[in-house]
Amino acid sequence: xxxxxxxxxxxLYIAVSCALAYIFPQSVLAFLLxxxxxxxxxxxxxxxxxxxxxxxxxxxxxxxxxxxxxxxYFEIAIQIGIFVALALGLNIVVGFVGLLNLGFVxxxxxxxxxxxxxxxxxxxxxxxxxxxxxxPLSANWFFVFLLLSIVVGGAAGALLGLxxxxxxxxxxxxxxxxxxxxxxxxxxxxxxxxxxxNGPRGISPISKPPLFFKPLLEFFGIQxxxxxLYPMYFYFLVLLLVCVIILVTQRLENxxxxxxxxxxxxxxxxxSAMGVPVVRMKLLxxxxxxxxxxxxxxxxAAKQVFINPESFTFMESIGVLAMVILGGMGSxxxxxxxxxxxxxxxxxxxxxxxxxxxGLRQSxxxxxxxxxGDLSLANLPAQFEPAKYERMIFGLIxxxxxxxxxxxxxxxxxxxxx
Amino acid sequence: xxxxxxxxxxxxxxxxxxxxxVSMNIEEGMIASLIGPNGAGxxxxxxxxxxxxxxxxxxxxxxxxxxxxxxxxxxxxxxxxRTFQNIRxxxxxxxLDNVLVGMHTRLDSSxxxxxxxxxxFHAGEKAARRRAHELIELTGLTGRENEWAQQLSYGEQRxxxxxxxxxxxxxxxxxxxxxxxMNASEAQSLMGLFKDLMGRYVKAILxxxxxxxxxxxxxxxxxVLDYGEKIAExxxxxxxxxxxxxxxxxxxxxxxxxxxx
Numbered sequence: 045x046x047x048x049x050x051x052x053x054x055x056l057y058i059a060v061s062c063a064l065a066y067i068f069p070q071s072v073l074a075f076l077l078x079x080x081x082x083x084x085x086x087x088x089x090x091x092x093x094x095x096x097x098x099x100x101x102x103x104x105x106x107x108x109x110x111x112x113x114x115x116x117y118f119e120i121a122i123q124i125g126i127f128v129a130l131a132l133g134l135n136i137v138v139g140f141v142g143l144l145n146l147g148f149v150x151x152x153x154x155x156x157x158x159x160x161x162x163x164x165x166x167x168x169x170x171x172x173x174x175x176x177x178x179x180p181l182s183a184n185w186f187f188v189f190l191l192l193s194i195v196v197g198g199a200a201g202a203l204l205g206l207x208x209x210x211x212x213x214x215x216x217x218x219x220x221x222x223x224x225x226x227x228x229x230x231x232x233x234x235x236x237x238x239x240x241x242n243g244p245r246g247i248s249p250i251s252k253p254p255l256f257f258k259p260l261l262e263f264f265g266i267q268x269x270x271x272x273l274y275p276m277y278f279y280f281l282v283l284l285l286v287c288v289i290i291l292v293t294q295r296l297e298n299x300x301x302x303x304x305x306x307x308x309x310x311x312x313x314x315x316s317a318m319g320v321p322v323v324r325m326k327l328l329x330x331x332x333x334x335x336x337x338x339x340x341x342x343x344x345a346a347k348q349v350f351i352n353p354e355s356f357t358f359m360e361s362i363g364v365l366a367m368v369i370l371g372g373m374g375s376x377x378x379x380x381x382x383x384x385x386x387x388x389x390x391x392x393x394x395x396x397x398x399x400x401x402x403g404l405r406q407s408x409x410x411x412x413x414x415x416x417g418d419l420s421l422a423n424l425p426a427q428f429e430p431a432k433y434e435r436m437i438f439g440l441i442x443x444x445x446x447x448x449x450x451x452x453x454x455x456x457x458x459x460x461x462x
Numbered sequence: 463x464x465x466x467x468x469x470x471x472x473x474x475x476x477x478x479x480x481x482x483x484v485s486m487n488i489e490e491g492m493i494a495s496l497i498g499p500n501g502a503g504x505x506x507x508x509x510x511x512x513x514x515x516x517x518x519x520x521x522x523x524x525x526x527x528x529x530x531x532x533x534x535x536x537x538x539x540x541x542x543x544r545t546f547q548n549i550r551x552x553x554x555x556x557x558l559d560n561v562l563v564g565m566h567t568r569l570d571s572s573x574x575x576x577x578x579x580x581x582x583f584h585a586g587e588k589a590a591r592r593r594a595h596e597l598i599e600l601t602g603l604t605g606r607e608n609e610w611a612q613q614l615s616y617g618e619q620r621x622x623x624x625x626x627x628x629x630x631x632x633x634x635x636x637x638x639x640x641x642x643x644m645n646a647s648e649a650q651s652l653m654g655l656f657k658d659l660m661g662r663y664v665k666a667i668l669x670x671x672x673x674x675x676x677x678x679x680x681x682x683x684x685x686v687l688d689y690g691e692k693i694a695e696x697x698x699x700x701x702x703x704x705x706x707x708x709x710x711x712x713x714x715x716x717x718x719x720x721x722x723x
Contacts, residue, residue, distance in 0.1 A: 292577060299576040299583065300562070300569045303555070307563040310552035317512055317546075319538035319567035319630050328573075374554075458556065458610055 050090055054098060057081060062106045069114035072396035078102070078110065079388065086377065103283060108276055118275035122347060124387045125282030126340050131367040131383035132289050132376065133336030138365065139374035140302060141329035142309025144217040147224025148364055151334040153356035154200050155193040155341025157231055157241060160351050162189065163251040169239040183254035190342050197338020198331035205330035209323055224361055232353045246352025250345050253281065278347050285343060289336050293376055296332065305329050306374070359435075366438070370445055372452025381454050386438070394434050463526065465490045465666050466511075466542075466634055471520035473503075473510055473690075480506040481690045483520070488634065493656060493667045495677045495698075498687035499710060504670045505547055507687070508636055512544050513537045524634070539567040544636035545623040547670070553612035557603055557622060560611050561594040564629025594629060600663075601625040601655070617648050624655070628663055635659065637669040641676050649673055653680050678702070686710065 061077035068074050085099050111118040130152060137145045161167050163186065167179040181189075208219045235243030252274060261268065296302045304325045307315035316322045345351050363386070371382025408422040445452070464487035473481040481503045488494050496504050509515045511522060513534040522529040529537055543564070552560050569590055575583040598604055601621040606614060611622060620640060627635060637656075641649040653676055656667055671677045677684060677698065684701040686694040688710040694701050701707055 295576050295579055299571065299587070300566050301573070301576060303559050303563045304566055306555050306559070307552050310554060311550045313514065313534075314546065314550035314552065315563065316534040317514070317538060317544055317550075318564045318626060319535045319543070320563065321533075321535045456554070458608065 050088055051094060054081070054084065054088065054090075057084065058098065058102060058106070062102075062110065065110050065117075066113055072392050075110070075117060075120070076388065076392065078106070079384070083381070086381075108279065111276055111279060112272070115272075115275050118279045120388070120391055122275070122278050122282050123391060124384050125279075125286050126344055127364065127367060127383040127387045128286050128380050129282070129289050129340040130337055130364045131371065131379040132286075132293055133333040133340075134364050135333075135368050135371075135374065135376065135379040136293065136296075136305070136329055136336075137333040138368055139379070140297070140305040140309065141326055142305075143326065143329070144213065144220070145333075145361075146217045146221040146358075146365065147227075147361055148220075148333070148337060149356045149358075149361040150204075150224035150227040151197050151200060151337035152341040152344070152360075153224075153227055153231060153353075154334075155197055155338030156345040156351050156355070157247075157341075158193050158196055158338070158345075159186070159189045159342040160247040160250050160345045161241065163346065164247050164249060166239075166242055166247045169242075180251050183251045184256075186251065186253040186342075186346060190339055193338040193342045194335040197341075198335040200338070201330040201332075201334025202327045204334075205327045209326050221358065221361075224356075224358065228353050228356055231356075244353060246350055246354075248350035250349050250351065252346050252349070253277065278343070281343060282340075285340060290376065290380075292332075297376065301325065301328065309374075366442055370442065370452060372455040375452065375454050375456040378452050378454035378456075382452070385453075389438070389441075390434055394437065398432075464488060465525065466668075467521075467523040468511075469521040469523075471507070471510060471517045471522065473506055473515055473517050479690050481510065481517070484687070484690070484692050486685050486692065486695065488666050488668055489683075490665045491660065492682045493660065493669070493680050494683045494685060495681040496668060496670045496685050496687065497672070497674075497677055501689075502687040502710075503690040504687055505638060506690075508544060508638055508670065511537075511636065512542060535567070538630050538632070541631075541633040542636065543627040543630040543632040545620075545627050545638055545640060547638040547642070549616075549619050549623060551611040551619055551622060551626070554610055556608050557598065557611055557614070558591070558594055558607040560622060560626050561597055561629045562590055564626040565590050565593070565631075568629075568631055597625040597628050600628075600658075602651075617644050620644065621652075628659070633665040635664045635667045637667060637671075639670050639672060641671065641673050646675075649676055652676075656680050 058078075058081045061074065061081055064074040065071070065078050081102055082099060085095055085102075088095075107117065107121060111121070130148070133151075134145065134148045137143055137148070162179060162181050163183075164180045171178065204220065204223050208216055211219060231241040232244055234240040235245070241247065255270065255273060255277065258270075258273070304315065304320040307318065307320055308322055308325060312322055344355075348355075364383075367382035367386045368379050369382070370386065371380070372378030405422055408420070411419045413419055466488040468484060468486050471481055471484045472479070484503075484507060486494075496507065498504055506515065510517050511529070513529065513532050513536070517530060520530075524537075524540060524542060527540065529540065529542075532540070552563060555563070569586050571580075571583040571586050574580070575586075595604075595607070598607060601624055603614075603618060603622060603625065606618065611619065614622060620642070624635075624637065624640065627637075641652055644652065656669075657680065659667065669680075681698050684694075684696065684698050685692060686701060686704070686707050688706075693706045693710060694704045696704070
């Protein structure tokens with residue numbers, strides 16, 4: 045295809061896919077087409093400026109418009125954003141520094157609980173009565189805590205890093221796994237003797253971020269209910285956070301820090317012989333990755349309004365790790381694609397398949413299969429829903445990937461830098 | 463005052479005395495060679511010098527500063543850098559990045575500089591890249607900058623190791639068998655490179671080498687190790703005729719006499 049046709053073609057594709065998603069708000073397929081437009085943008089050879097322009101158009105204008113027609117689109121986009129942020133954080137630890145971390149979700153939990161405890165009446169349980177009644181903190185504190193979570197998460201990351209830096213490979217992985225379980229066990233059990241986390245019952249209601257721009261909307265005469273505004277608000281917050289994380293990651297990657305991280309991954313002894321302070325750089329990697337997860341945890345807590353330890357299980361850590369590996373370890377576009385792909389698979393594809401199958405069952409159609417005779421779809425067992433096989437299908441994909449493309453979908457590019 | 467001074471260095475691994483009371487001086491402006499049969503302790507001496515091992519006893523002074531107990535990265539920062547006998551490049555990094563890693567101690571951009579992509583950061587990166595290209599050209603790797611290190615041929619990898627070591631702006635360069643596996647003409651061109659480096663890039667070179675043509679061709683001074691002990695030192699011609707060196711390499715012939723008896 046000639047270069048002159050690429051941009052109009054892309055615009056047409058974006059317009060058509062968005063129109064489809066707008067006309068058929070229930071169609072999973074139509075929304076997938078919209079999401080695919082971003083992937084397409086990444087792959088085509090056009091100037092970066094046009095790429096950013098079109099990408100910005102899709103993310104900043106078209107998606108919000110679609111979201112207003114169907115709030116579920118926002119929900120999916122927010123989930124994707126959260127997992128992209130987590131995957132980018134883990135990519136620093138696993139992909140750049142080369143330290144296998146099986147307990148990454150611990151930092152996510154730390155951030156989430158940080159805001160959950162102080163952004164809800166929960167903190168009244170342990171802060172002395174004289175100061176009591178302060179909590180929940182006003183919504184304006186949300187942004188303070190977002191910044192604070194970066195510091196706290198980073199400190200937690202460094203704290204975990206300190207004792208385990210002498211460990212390598214399997215040993216380190218086991219310790220990080222243990223750390224995550226310790227964090228989960230702590231939040232699960234710290235309801236006695238002092239009620240810090242409210243244990244397995246979880247914390248609710250957690251304050252949402254302030255709608256500081258509402259007066260502005262009213263000034264322009266736009267009347268939107270808060271309930272309709274929040275999904276979009278969270279969408280933009282997540283988008284902003286992801287953009288900041290991508291920017292920070294890229295700057296780090298192309299600096300002496302990123303090179304030092306990769307050198308440690310490749311050969312620790314050679315790296316230290318080249319003057320790389322191995323211990324400091326590993327700690328920094330742990331801290332930066334953890335601070336991303338912690339910041340996104342704050343957002344998660346505010347979005348969910350209710351959190352409990354169930355959201356921070358080992359499977360969650362494995363899920364994020366699988367995103368990084370699927371996408372391509374050590375590659376920023378890979379981590380983004382991996383997180384997006386897996387989230388879409390879980391939230392949309394498998395669920396969509398289940399819905400479709402259910403529809404078939406209810407239609408009571410009968411398929412005639414040669415040799416096997418007639419198959420009445422109404423008799424299809426309920427266990428046959430793809431959503432129930434989420435982990436199995438996911439595992440199959442992982443196995444197939446490891447056989448046919450062990451380096452991931454978008455491995456680090458070679459010779460990409462000038 | 464010697465650039466590097468080793469006094470009575472000993473290192474033991476369990477029952478094996480890898481180094482015993484080794485002393486030597488490396489003067490400024492000198493290419494020195496370290497030779498000896500396999501297992502004589504040459505690489506152990508390098509590892510001790512660069513902080514990978516801590517000597518059991520003895521003193522290492524570099525520019526009148528003690529290096530014993532310093533971490534490898536601090537020793538690199540102090541001005542000694544090395545190559546490895548079994549090539550240890552960063553395989554999944556580009557040639558350019560390999561060299562840039564070597565400059566880690568010479569770049570001083572802070573995290574804030576990096577996050578904000580400040581002027582200082584850009585200036586530092588630009589200067590580093592310029593120097594990296596210069597070193598890549600010096601070692602004859604121009605045009606391969608963006609390839610992964612693991613894709614280079616064996617000889618190119620050896621030269622990249624040298625470029626990476628030079629990137630740390632060392633005063634003393636330690637080369638562990640730089641011409642291993644190279645043919646005669648490659649070794650010849652590398653010898654030329656060593657002489658070019660002197661004065662312009664480094665103040666002194668210490669190399670471990672098995673290729674006697676290289677040793678005799680470039681060395682100002684040769685140190686001989688055998689079973690962890692230093693058995694000879696001197697100009698190449700003198701060392702070549704030293705009976706203890708000949709004995710270390712060829713044996714005394716006792717076994718032959720015993721066999722004949």
